[in-house]
Amino acid sequence: MIAIASPVPPVRDSAARQRILLTAHDLFYRDGVRATGIDRVIAESGVTKATFYRHFPSKNDLVRAFLDYRHRRWMAWFVEALQRHGSAPTAIVPSLAEWFRGEGFRGCAFINSLGELAGSLPEVADITRCHKQDMTDAIAAVLPASRRRRQQADAVALAVDGAIIRAQFNQSPDAALSALARIVKSLLA
Amino acid sequence: MIAIASPVPPVRDSAARQRILLTAHDLFYRDGVRATGIDRVIAESGVTKATFYRHFPSKNDLVRAFLDYRHRRWMAWFVEALQRHGSAPTAIVPSLAEWFRGEGFRGCAFINSLGELAGSLPEVADITRCHKQDMTDAIAAVLPASRRRRQQADAVALAVDGAIIRAQFNQSPDAALSALARIVKSLLA
DNA sequence: GCCGTCGTAGACAGAGTTGTCTACCTTGAA
DNA sequence: TTCAAGGTAGACAACTCTGTCTACGACGGC
Numbered sequence: 001m002i003a004i005a006s007p008v009p010p011v012r013d014s015a016a017r018q019r020i021l022l023t024a025h026d027l028f029y030r031d032g033v034r035a036t037g038i039d040r041v042i043a044e045s046g047v048t049k050a051t052f053y054r055h056f057p058s059k060n061d062l063v064r065a066f067l068d069y070r071h072r073r074w075m076a077w078f079v080e081a082l083q084r085h086g087s088a089p090t091a092i093v094p095s096l097a098e099w100f101r102g103e104g105f106r107g108c109a110f111i112n113s114l115g116e117l118a119g120s121l122p123e124v125a126d127i128t129r130c131h132k133q134d135m136t137d138a139i140a141a142v143l144p145a146s147r148r149r150r151q152q153a154d155a156v157a158l159a160v161d162g163a164i165i166r167a168q169f170n171q172s173p174d175a176a177l178s179a180l181a182r183i184v185k186s187l188l189a
Numbered sequence: 190m191i192a193i194a195s196p197v198p199p200v201r202d203s204a205a206r207q208r209i210l211l212t213a214h215d216l217f218y219r220d221g222v223r224a225t226g227i228d229r230v231i232a233e234s235g236v237t238k239a240t241f242y243r244h245f246p247s248k249n250d251l252v253r254a255f256l257d258y259r260h261r262r263w264m265a266w267f268v269e270a271l272q273r274h275g276s277a278p279t280a281i282v283p284s285l286a287e288w289f290r291g292e293g294f295r296g297c298a299f300i301n302s303l304g305e306l307a308g309s310l311p312e313v314a315d316i317t318r319c320h321k322q323d324m325t326d327a328i329a330a331v332l333p334a335s336r337r338r339r340q341q342a343d344a345v346a347l348a349v350d351g352a353i354i355r356a357q358f359n360q361s362p363d364a365a366l367s368a369l370a371r372i373v374k375s376l377l378a
Numbered sequence: 379g380c381c382g383t384c385g386t387a388g389a390c391a392g393a394g395t396t397g398t399c400t401a402c403c404t405t406g407a408a
Numbered sequence: 409t410t411c412a413a414g415g416t417a418g419a420c421a422a423c424t425c426t427g428t429c430t431a432c433g434a435c436g437g438c
Contacts, residue, residue, distance in 0.1 A: 016415070031308050034223040038396060048416055049397080059396070111354055112304030115296065119220050125358045132358070155368040162351030165300055169314045169321070179344040186375040205385070226425060237386050238427085248426070379438100386433075395424065403416070408409100 017055045019045045024066050025073075029109050033063055034116050060121055063113075067124070070109045071131050079138050087142050089188055092156065093181045096163060100173035107168035111161065132157065143188070152187055159183045206244045208234045213255050214262075218298050222252055223305050249310055252302075256313070259298045260320050268327050276331050278377055281345065282370045285352060289362035296357035300350065321346065332377070341376055348372045 023045035027036045038059055042052050056062040081098060085091035099105060106112070110128040117124045139160070140153035163180040167173035212234035216225045227248055231241050245251040270287060274280035288294060295301070299317040306313045328349070329342035352369040356362035 014414075032223075032305050034221075034305060035308050037394070039394085048418080050399085050417085051415055053397070054414075057397095106307065107304065111300070114354075114358055115301030115303075116221050116223060116305035118295065119224050125360075128358045132355070151368070151371065154364065155371050158351035158355055158365060158368045159348050159372060160351070161354045162347035162349070165303075165350045165354065166321070166347055169303055169317045171314075175343065176347060179340075179347045182340065182344050183348060183372055183376065186378065187372065189375065189378075203384075227427085228425080237388080239387085239429085240385060242427070243384075246427095381438090382436095384433105384435085387431090388429100390429075391427085393425080393427105396422090398421075399419085401417090404414085406411105406413095408411090 014055070016045075016047050016051050020047060020052060020055060020062070021065055021069055024062055025069055028063070028066050029070070029106060029112075030104065032116060033066075033113060038062075063117070063121055064123075064127075067110065067113065067127050067131075071127075071134070074109075074131075075134055075138065078135065082138060082142050089143055089184060091142055092139065092160070092184060093177055096160065096167075096180070097173065097177050100164075100167040100177070105167070108161070108164045111164065132161070135160070155187055156184055203244070205234075205236050205240050209236060209241060209244060209251070210254055210258055213251055214258055217252070217255050218259070218295060218301075219293065221305060222255075222302060227251075252306070252310055253312075253316075256299065256302065256316050256320075260316075260323070263298075263320075264323055264327070267324065271327060271331050278332055278373060280331055281328065281349070281373060282366055285349065285356075285369070286362065286366050289353075289356040289366065294356070297350070297353045300353065321350070324349070344376055345373055 020041060024036075024041045027041060027044065038052070041062070042049055045052075056065065077099075078095065081095035082091045085094045110124075110131045113121075113124050114128055136153050136157040139156050140149055143149050143152055143156070146152075159180055163173075163176040166176035166179075170176060209230065213225075213230045216230060216233065227241070230251070231238055234241075245254065266288075267284065270284035271280045274283045299313075299320050302310075302313050303317055325342050325346040328345050329338055332338050332341055332345070335341075348369055352362075352365040355365035355368075359365060
């Protein structure tokens with residue numbers, strides 16, 4: 001037996017894995033990561049423990065996969081929403097309004113994870129930084145080209161984070177949205 | 190025996206209770222509420238289980254006390270810092286800079302709790318709303334009197350929340366502080 | 379001096395946590 | 409046809425979590 005390369009190609013896209021990831025996404029986002037036990041994910045995704053641990057050797061592996069999936073999914077939605085609303089600075093507030101008013105909105109998954117996982121999964125800060133960098137880039141893409149575009153995008157992104165937080169605890173997102181609109185307008189004036 | 194009022198006046202300020210609350214504050218803020226077990230709080234505050242449960246019948250009671258204490262303590266610091274920096278709009282950024290650069294800064298305790306406790310302690314949203322309302326009032330107090338002061342304070346407070354978040358995952362708070370300064374300046378222009 | 383309050387000390391219950399293990403079935407490719 | 413990968417099913421270990429309980433000591437006001 002010669003066996004040059006590893007004979008065990010990891011299965012990245014099996015149906016069971018997808019089901020686990022989708023279920024974990026919904027539960028982690030809705031109830032929080034620590035509040036959601038592995039057993040719950042296993043039961044609701046309809047697989048067995050052996051199958052689960054074949055794909056995700058530990059809960060932290062699942063959490064990392066969840067954050068990665070969340071990032072790709074949220075960014076795809078955000079870029080699409082900005083385009084749909086005109087790819088202009090005025091697209092930012094109505095896009096976020098969609099999200100805030102959507103069923104099951106519970107804030108930013110990365111910000112939420114930051115608080116509860118800092119101890120058990122230190123890289124969550126780096127992951128969040130990457131996520132917010134991509135969000136900032138998407139915002140910069142709808143701002144008018146100018147020498148200060150980078151700085152303006154940073155400031156708008158910071159305000160967007162503030163708006164997400166306030167929409168999370170304020171029941172109605174209206175106040176957060178109008179405050180954000182005011183900030184965006186005065187920054188670009 | 191006539192016994193008009195309850196003969197068991199709750200002890201609000203015993204030494205043991207203070208020690209428990211202080212310890213819980215440090216641990217909850219540093220490691221998160223869910224990540225911190227009751228046993229840990231008990232061990233580090235040097236009391237026994239019976240004593241602990243005499244003062245706090247459940248962990249949720251301790252969490253509520255923690256948030257209340259945190260609110261009073263943080264507000265006292267914030268108001269004092271704003272005064273110390275001149276009680277003007279320009280006092281906001283340097284005050285926050287103190288906090289962000291301080292040892293053990295780990296973001297806003299209320300925002301952090303929001304994500305991890307929404308399921309087990311629903312009132313955390315109301316508590317956070319009250320806290321942020323008081324923070325907004327403190328900000329309004331250093332803004333110039335005008336017809337739009339309330340709205341300006343709301344917008345600044347929203348941006349402050351964004352700055353807190355970014356200072357939490359960005360290692361250096363400099364970018365968050367300068368973006369916040371830019372927002373404050375343009376809002377008051 | 380008595381009694382209630384506050385405290386120490388620690389065993390214990392009951393539930394939930396992550397993760398391992400054995401045993402067997404199915405499917406597709408060499 | 410054989411064999412390995414991926415899946416089902418579920419017992420089990422080891423630990424941690426919250427919360428209860430008994431027994432006893434110290435102190436202060438009535």
